[in-house]
Amino acid sequence: MGDAHFYNDIIFVVLAFAGGACAGSFINAAAMRTVAEKKWWGRERSVCDSCGYVLSAADLVPIFSFLFLKGKCHYCGKPIKLRHFAVELISGALTAALLWRWGVSGAMLVSALVMWFSLFNALTDLENGYIYDSAALSLGAVGLLLRVFAGWGVLLDGILGAALGFGFITLIILVSRGGMGWGDALLMAGIGGAVGWKYCAFGLYMGFLVGGIVVVPLLLKRKLKRKDAVPLGPFLAAGCVFTLFIGNMLVARFGEFIGYNPGWPWW
Template sequence: MEIVFILFFFLVGTILGSFFNVAGLRVPKKEPFVAGRSYCPKCRQTIFWYDLIPVLSFLYLRGRCRHCKTRISFVYPAVELATGLLFSFSYIKIGLSAELIIALALVSMLIIIFVSDLHYMLIPNRILLFFSPIFIVLRIVQPLHPWWDSVAGGLIAGVLLAVIIIISRGGMGGGDMKLFALLGIVFGTEKVLLAFFLATLIGALFGGILLLFKIVGRKQEVPFGPYIIVGALLAYFYGNEMITWYFNLV
């Protein structure tokens, strides 16, 4: 029975991952993404359902549009596959509980933000505003222990990022600040600070590698959102173990 649930969450995740791709691309452009049909961004031809099967359609079409043969970004199937794997992992790690709903909502939000920030270097307010009441209600239903840690986490994360933005004179964006404030509500104080540390560390390491191999220039802007997402997921799923290990070490 366990494998059935794992496969179920994987399939649901891949299907939703396809929708998250569309949302991440269209929300920043204020285009409709619920009722509007999918289309090729190059030839503008409508994409029919049989070319929208997650991952499989990409493989069948060999990564090209059926109509104009333009190469389809590998980001599309990668996001679908990643969402499926993260949904399955959330179930494996947490099990069937109220916290699982929070985990799935968190993964969903972060995937949409990943797509948006990767393409436009923008974390849309509309996405954060949509998920904010969901997380607030879910944290009321499934509170942290102590419950006030959600409030403290949101305030501390928001203030910390605001100070960094002021000191760095725009080195980080307002979207990063709002995202971390929302993560603070979900994570609590310790885990959101851990998420910030991990995001900064991962960003510095990958940024150094990109500079070393001259993939990006020294003054070239790169999206920080993907590093926040990786740090946030690590802190959410493994934060307790990391914090315990650190305090045992010192």
């Protein structure tokens, strides 16, 4: 019948959504505190962006608080930035989707880590055009560390991924003379170390494709001058997260030609 199994899946997906929304809330706060050069930990409390009132636990429930308060701070009545709600929703939805895609597995865990770190880096890049070295590289460090336990071939895949991500963006920086930043290179080094070279290649491809689709029309409409810095980090991050869903299908398709049998990332 499979009904019990189906309901189990639903419960896991709902739990993943809730956990992902909480992770999104934390990631958003951490990213904004990083941008503001504040500490993430200790006695630093979350406050209303408008009035500075210290928020209570009931004001900080991901997604629900925003809906319940109708998007307004209940101390000062000023609108709460939609970004808080959007990041919680995106993180919750993507976490649930990754669980649906990969089940409760190591692949799910690694995919979620990559997605959360990518979200953090996209947020700081959108906020002040800066990708923080430590945030970008710690994903690669965690990814490579996990790969150590899976054997030399898997570790090599991660090292090649980091090298490809860093090398490709470096090449663009050198050719375009500053069209992209070193933050993008470190971002792709970190993601590449976690996902390996094949996914990194697809992530770069998707990132530039989506980035190009958004940026080229703006250039044509002259809303952007060629010299304006476009934050490409969020596009690269989005491309890599997309790859977490379809990368193994793409690798399988391409692998048919070279006799390569894919497994994501190493299971």
